[in-house]
Amino acid sequence: MVLDTADPDLGIATSVTLDDWPLILVDRHLSNGRHLVLADTDGLHRLWLRDTSPGRPLAYVIAKDASLDLRLAAVRRLDRRLAGAPPAKLPRGFMPTAFQRHRLSLLLDIIDMAKDREYPEATTYDIARALLYVDMGVGRGTDWKTSSERRRTQRLMEEAFALRDGGYRTLLRG
Template identity: 65%
Template sequence: MLSTGRHLVLGDIDGPHRLWIRDPLKGSALAYVIVRDEAIDLRQAAVQRLDRRLAGAPPMRLPPGFAPTPFQQRRLNMLLDILDAVLGRERTGITTHEIARCHVYPAMSIGRGNEWKSSAERRRTQRLIDEALALMNGGYRALLRG
């Protein structure tokens, strides 16, 4: 229980329901509050899905955009691994070349020196590092919108 209410994660076959319940009064009915923004359609679908489950209906498929695809999951996991490596640079001294070798191109032999500095692999690795940092610095909010 937090001072702002209670955060709950209810498990379901088709994916969890994440709720924030603000100090409910005993015996009072629950109300759904939906923020009216660019994600309103997704929010309404989530409320409808939860309401159906609370009424005892069978699970329904997740609406499109509700959860990342398997490809998006792999990419986001890779970006998290890259971010961990970048943030640990002071401690570990890991280089961009090692990040590429460990996280982006694990099955490839990546050259060193001038070959590495002028390679497409180096440019892509740097773009992925930039993307991981951008997600950390607020870009993750776009993921929440679906």
């Protein structure tokens, strides 16, 4: 979520003080502003304050794109908390489910293994044995080439590489 100095014509008189937030997990001052991750019982708030001048009124900057509904929900959620409202259930799309987290972790492990120096030329078979079928004996030769395990491994590798090559952007939209 992006916050920037409010235009004086908007008539915003109050400033936002985030230094009083109960738990700030990340607080980085970079050349393009201040980046924060605020802990909350209902989930994290990720903020980018483009103007770091203290005491200035801030306004939410919301990009009009395919994620507009999710961005508006994030703004409402933070605004409620800043006004003192109790935590609420996260809107749908904010966090992956347990199954999605497990699958994404697996895909990241596949990407890591495929580019790892320890496995410079990791084959489909190597990835299957190391990550997918650890406790199961995966056959060699014709058994492997015609197996459903090999096809599943190939599909997961394709999905992992698609994620790496730009597909991760769809995750950001929820």
